[in-house]
Amino acid sequence: MVKKLSEMKPGEVGTVVAINGSGNIKHRLVDMGVVPGTAVRVMKYAPLADPVEIKVKNFELSLRVSEAQMIEIEVQ
């Protein structure tokens, strides 16, 4: 099932399918390793529910929910 990264719950695991949008944010995400085909695990949300912390390529990344909305994940 494909859903947005921002819709995933902590502990859920999936694979990046696509990154929507364009510009600096998209480039930054890709530079940091969020590329199609990469495994992603949602670690947790911040106390105020935004940003969200994920694990990619064995390291942790924090991104705002608005940025997580751009990422489509095939959830296992």
Added chain:
Amino acid sequence: MADNTHTKIEVALAGNPNCGKTSIFNNMTGSRQHVGNYAGVTVEKKVGDAKIDGHDIEIIDLPGTYSLTARSLDELAARNVIINENPELIANVVDASNLERNLYLTAQLIELEQPLLLVLNMVDVAKEMGLQFNVKKLEELTGSTVVETIGRSNKGTEDALRGIVKVSKERKIPNVRVNYGDVLEPAIAELEAEVAKLDTGRYPHRWVAIKLLEQDTDILEKVQELDKSGAVLSKAEALRTELNKSVDMDIVFQEYRHRFAVDVFNGVLEVVPEHKDSKSDNIDKILTNRWLGIPIFLFIMWVMFYLVINVAEYPKGWLEDAFKLLTEFIGANMDDGLLKSLINDGIIGGVGAVISFIPHIVLLFVCISFLEDTGYMARAAFVIDRVMRGVGLHGKSFIPMLLGFGCNVPSIMGARILDNPRDRMITILVSPFMSCSARLPVYTLLAAAFFAPEDAPTILLGIYVLGIIVAVVTAKVLRTYVFKGAAEPFVMEMPPYHMPTLRSVGIHMWERSVMYLKKAGTFILAASILIWFLTSFPQDVEYSKDYDAAKAEVTAMHEQKADSILDEAQLANDEDKDKVSAIYDQMLALDEEHKDDPKDEEEEATAEDATQDGAEAADEKEEVEEPAYFEELKAEELYPVAWNLYVNHKAEEDEIKELDLQQGKEKIEQSYAAQIGHFIEPVTEPLGFNWRVNIAVVAAVAAKEVMISTLGTIYAIEASEDDSTTLQEFLANDPDFTPSIGLGLMVFALLYLPCLATMAVLKRETDSWKWFGAVFAYTSILAWVGAYLAVHIGRALGLG
């Protein structure tokens, strides 16, 4: 370049943030570092020297980056050094515990076609995680030389330096390529052939071709200059359009670089570790916990604020005491005059002002490097980002803004923790509106003078809140109109938790303090001398009377009186006279000893007497209370005689002081500062500030608390930030002042030009006179408008 042993080997040190590059740099260069800026941009450039086996090495520490695009100043600066400064090699620090991601930058460095040394760092952490790599294979797959290091415990530093020497001698360009696949490669080759017709200097043709296809703005501009016929650019455009049909040109190159990194990583990995929850994950579960996260964050912020602002006050006090002693020493040993005033009030005052910030700065950078090195900084931003984003700022901005309530100087310097230049600039520009602790005594004085004690706290709170509102609005305006453009990504790495080393904290702290002294210090000193000049010149003022003669008269009169006291006492012999003078000397000695004691009520009472009639108060003050510490002397038979002498002496001191204060008042009223005060009076008139208040406003540019002592001088009374009770009475009784004007002055003190030291670091951190001027103008206008509204709203509310 013929003999390598006698020329410096130049190395560019590249690497991801959090890969341990800084500790490698520190290990290699020790204290032989200097910090500057890259030409034209506010990206910091660190250069250091190292030595190994008789070879001199110069290391340029590039900004830590994940990539080398033209999208960020840091990344652009890093790649421009590699291309334009033509280092003999690139040393790429890679984190062995996070190798796959780190190799993504390596892929981009390989494309720059320079000799490459891979410094495989944190091999201990990788080992602990169960990772094992084939180093030979890594050399082969990246076309580089590999050395292993543990930066935190300074292991492998010499190997790394020898590696630099070896690579610089071999001058071997990596013989590997990032493969962009069957669709892109033919296009790259086609464009590369076109690019080869241009003289691209040090820019590798293949790399330029790739960057053109990627629409790299910097390379597009550069090629535009070279490509007179436009053949290359139109070719690139055509290829892009064609390729766009089959691939996502936005990210396809990045994807292949990641594929390269993955391939190298899988090729060198010998043991695949089992996944288990790391220690870091467990710490993180607590520190960013849903319920505990914010309380822990607030607690850590409180500790930091306490250290940087409150604890720093102790060493600051010692430094100030030392300077006071020096001033007293010079005061006692130099003739009164211009030079003495210059040294004491101008130079020592200025140097003292510069030095007194050092404890704050040292502790600030201890805290910042601790937070950054441990990895908590990223978590702090994670926890509070939601709040800061509301005002268009980054989570990390919270820290400098908070520090602003203590002192704007560490606040502005602390804005360095922000990676994105836009966030950093906005944070710097709004920090001065956080009411610093130096403004507090000004507020309390004015609140106490014009408002009922029960209203004062509300007024104070209101002023602080007003500062925050102005900061938030300013940030919004700057974000919307000045620093506009596409949204900046927040995407941020959360590095694993580490225990920081004393060495790295120490070096960071030292570097910042020296930079502050060098860059901001000279500015503060010069400006302090200027303010001194404005308030103490011209020297040849016309006084209403001859103060020197008046003081001589006072002295003569009291000497006479002392003689008559002794005569009246009808002392029997010289021995008794000696006794009297011995007791008298002891009294003065005791006075000296107790001069720093807290004021007793009696003195307060005399202060109130003085209020009723400034000039003649001294004469009325005949009652001198016996200090309690004279008790031990009272047993002496001749104590009453000595006591009369003492009273006489006190009266003389008071009268002289009164004359001094009067003289000071007359002098400052004719100073250049007063002339400025007169000059700007038409502007401040709607605010109800007369030229006397303007003098205080001008002088307080040096530091906000100076407003109190200057107002004191103007009213010819003693006043300091620690004790302004007398001044409070004078202000309350001054017919030119009303509560509304007092409120206006508070708002003005909040908003107008932050102190000199703040302006100095603001200039230094923005590296721009333009912003310096803009802040000058903006704060002045804002202060005027704010004070105007405060005064008129106050009047409308019937404050008077």
